[in-house]
Amino acid sequence: MSVHHSRSIQQEEHRFQGKPAWLDSFLSKTFFDICPVHDHCTNVRNRYCINCNLAVCQNCIASGSHNGHNILKLYRHVYKDVVSVNDMGNYIDCSKIQPYKCNKLWVFSLKPLPHKESGFQADAEHACDYCRRILSDPSLHRYCSLDCKVKAFSRKAKGSDPPFLAVRKRAAAANDDENAAVNREAEEGKRNKRKGTPLRAPLF
Known part of the structure; x- marks a missing residue:
């Protein structure tokens, strides 16, 4: 293997394991306040432009300054900011984060949601790995919010903490190709399956 090729692989692996530069800023933004640019419209800032690192309103988007x-x-769920599971999954690895249902839309909470009583549970097997809040399905999820996974990534105190946050595009593409191939084989199997010769009941 050439030195150049080895360096390219290392850079790609580092990119897979890294954290998007905008992520911390996104989680620290204030949303759903009045847009200072379009305050006459009483529009709230419920969108985040990754390229500009800005909280913006719908009029900011319509103005064309964020084209492309x-x-x-952002949405609101039990007084907390949430983002669509599908949208967020395009930019970071969201595995092991607990989703919530918000008006028929699956979302991730930016910060831990309020829970009944204290929101904490002593049983580590049923709690968020970072903030210790209760998880609805600990067999599938380890974090109750995006912020908890990001902080666990930054801490990396345990071997079980997430090794990466950036989307693993190459691995994801490979999985998509594999799934597509399996689906094609299944469809071809259905088309090529011939009806067997029926067996007659024995005569007595």
């Missing part, structure tokens, strides 16, 4: 930019739309 990557935009995340």
Whole structure:
């Protein structure tokens, strides 16, 4: 293997294991306040422009100043900011984060959601790995919010903490290709399956 090829692989692996530069800023933004640019319209800033690192409103988007930019739309769920599972999954690895249902839309919470009583549970097997809040399905999820996974990534105190946050595009593409191939084989199997010769009941 050449030195150049080895360096390219190392750079790609580092990119897979890294954290997007905009992520911390996104999680620290204030949303759903009045847009200072379009305050006469009483529009709230419920969108985030990744390219500009700005919280913006729908009029900011309509003005054309963010054409071609990557935009995340924010929603409110139990008084907390949430983002679509599908949208967020395009930019970071969201595995092991607990999703929530918000008006028929699956979302991730930016910060831990409020829970009944204290929101904490002593049983580590049923709690968020970072903030210790209760998880609805700990067999599938380890974090109750995006912020908890990001902080666990930054801490990396345990071997079980997430090794990466950036989307693993190459691996994801490979999985998509594999799934597509399996689906094609299944469809071909259905088309080529011939009806067997029926067996007659024995005569007595």
